[in-house]
Amino acid sequence: MSAVIFIPARYASTRYPGKPLVELTGATGEAKSLIQRSWEAAKAVKGADAVYVLTDDSRIAEAARGFGADVLMTSEHARNGTERCAEGVAQLQHTPDCVVNLQGDAPLTPAWFVEALIERMADPAVRMATPILRCDAETLTNFVTDRQNGRVGGTTAVARADGTALYFSKEVLPFVGSLETPPEVWHHVGVYAYRPEALEAYMSWPEGPLEKAEGLEQLRFLENGVPVTCVPVEGKGRVFWELNNPVDVARIEGVLAKEGIA
Incomplete structure (x- = not known):
């Protein structure tokens, strides 16, 4: 099965303008931009035939080409990374079996997350898939702290017994009454895999009320x-x-130091 990884990146983030070019210091003291660290995470994935940065911004494109990335320019009209991926597929000479969207703000994504996703897409019945990670105590505390302080942090997922998603939210779901005895909470990992046909269908649908309210593209x-x-x-x-x-810069730099990631 052929698979291509796209890294959508835009400069005009509402919550954090210029985010892809923010520098993060690694364990050796070397600073690299967020988009470079995300690209390096994508390049470590086994089973991907190619990796492209997708952007409509010349500053991001120039920076990406500077560290060796292949870049596809997309339109300013793309409202989210999934729409940007649909535009990227249209520019490829050969349509892959699977398109992976590794968002440009997730440099800590381990290769095995994406590899598990590509493996799951080998089932022809799966049209779209995304990883979920059971929250540990530190992550759950970060979630709850962000919401208590009025910050929108990561995303949680609620799934059916058959493994398909019931809902995704920027709220902490299910409700956490106490961090001492919390329920099982699943962190949605910002990676998606799609069939090209699913991306084509996505572009034909209008933005729905839930997608608009949550700001979560997968809800469409x-x-x-x-x-x-x-x-x-x-x-x-x-x-x-x-x-x-x-505030997440310090959190991520702490993980880079702890994991010895340069």
Whole structure:
């Protein structure tokens, strides 16, 4: 099965403008941009035939080409990374069996998360899939702390017994009454895999009310009756966190130092 990884990146983030070019210091003291670290995470994935940065911004494109990335320019009209991926597929000479969207704000994504996703897409019945990670105590505390302080942090997922998604939210679901005895909470990992046909269908649907309210692109699939397959993955001791707000820089740099990631 052929698979291509796209890394959508835009400069005009509402919560954190210029986020892809924010520098993160690694364990050796070397600073690299967020988009470079996300690209390096994608390049470590086995089973991907190519990796492209997708952007509509010349500053991001120039920076990406500077560290060796292949870049595809997309339109300013793309409202989210999934729409940007659909535009990227249209520019490829050969259509892959599977398109992976590794968002440009997730440099801590372990290769095995994406590899598990590609493996799950080998089932022809799966139209779209995304990884979920059971929250450890540190991650759950970060979630709850962000919401208590009015920050929108990561995303949680609630799944059916058959592994398909019931809902995704920027709220902490289910409700956490106490961090001492919390329920099982699943962190949605910011990676998606799609069939090219699913991306084509996505572009034909309008933005739905739930997608608009939550700011979560994957909800458009659920709102249009397309199952989203959740793929449970193991952290193996690695703390996973996206860069959503300026406060996350220190959190991610702490993980880079702890894991010895240069």
